[in-house]
Amino acid sequence: MKRPPDISWEEGFDWLKEKLKASHISYDLKIFGPKLKAYLAAFEKEAQALNLTAAKSRFDLLAGPVYEALFLAKYLPRNMTCADLGTGAGFPGLIVKIARPDLRIFLVEGYPPRVSFMKKIVKELALEDVYPYLCHVGFQNCPLKVSLVLARGYGSPSKFLKHGREIFGASQGLYLWRKDVEKCSLKKLPIKPVYCLPISSRPVELLVFHF
Numbered sequence: 001m002k003r004p005p006d007i008s009w010e011e012g013f014d015w016l017k018e019k020l021k022a023s024h025i026s027y028d029l030k031i032f033g034p035k036l037k038a039y040l041a042a043f044e045k046e047a048q049a050l051n052l053t054a055a056k057s058r059f060d061l062l063a064g065p066v067y068e069a070l071f072l073a074k075y076l077p078r079n080m081t082c083a084d085l086g087t088g089a090g091f092p093g094l095i096v097k098i099a100r101p102d103l104r105i106f107l108v109e110g111y112p113p114r115v116s117f118m119k120k121i122v123k124e125l126a127l128e129d130v131y132p133y134l135c136h137v138g139f140q141n142c143p144l145k146v147s148l149v150l151a152r153g154y155g156s157p158s159k160f161l162k163h164g165r166e167i168f169g170a171s172q173g174l175y176l177w178r179k180d181v182e183k184c185s186l187k188k189l190p191i192k193p194v195y196c197l198p199i200s201s202r203p204v205e206l207l208v209f210h211f
């Protein structure tokens with residue numbers, strides 16, 4: 001798909017709609033689009049203050065973390081209680097929650113300003129059953145237990161596996177593995193993924209684990 005220069009949110013959402021259609025992802029942007037747009041506009045304003053500047057443009061944001069989150073959301077079983085580990089300002093967990101209101105999601109993050117930002121967004125968008133959760137996992141006590149963990153850019157798939165199983169007691173894990181950033185040999189992991197799903201036009205694979 002041709003990459004436009006930076007764009008308005010309207011153009012970006014038209015692009016995203018086509019991309020979802022081409023990827024057979026059937027979320028209806030008409031239903032959750034306004035909430036997603038409000039969240040992304042707030043993120044755009046605060047990204048620099050939150051020290052989260054990896055996405056350089058609206059297009060990068062939509063084609064990267066947003067599309068990847070919607071790709072992941074398709075593979076989550078219904079009505080699960082999940083935790084997004086190292087969610088930053090809410091990627092992918094907050095987007096997953098906006099697209100999949102049936103899920104109960106904890107947004108786990110160790111940097112307090114990012115957690116405050118997510119609390120503000122959750123309140124403004126009147127989202128239910130989604131809980132920003134301040135914890136530096138592995139360094140602070142974390143009593144939270146969930147059935148499923150998910151993450152993007154948590155450092156490495158092996159850190160994700162270790163925390164997901166040992167700290168959160170999860171039985172499943174879905175990890176957006178950024179292969180260009182996180183060097184990892186899947187053969188050396190203590191648990192092998194049951195599926196590795198490449199994400200088209202992205203240097204990213206969705207790793208699905210049963211613990």
Ligand SMILES: C[S@@+](CC[C@H](N)C(=O)[O-])C[C@H]1O[C@@H](n2cnc3c(N)ncnc32)[C@H](O)[C@@H]1O
Nearest residue numbers: 086087088091092109110111135136137152153
């Ligand atoms: C590279 S950023 C990725 C953020 C987001 N998941 C994304 O895809 O844009 C990693 C985030 O994980 C958080 N993080 C890393 N290790 C953590 C830990 N042990 N406990 C809590 N948060 C952690 C960092 O503070 C940071 O916000």
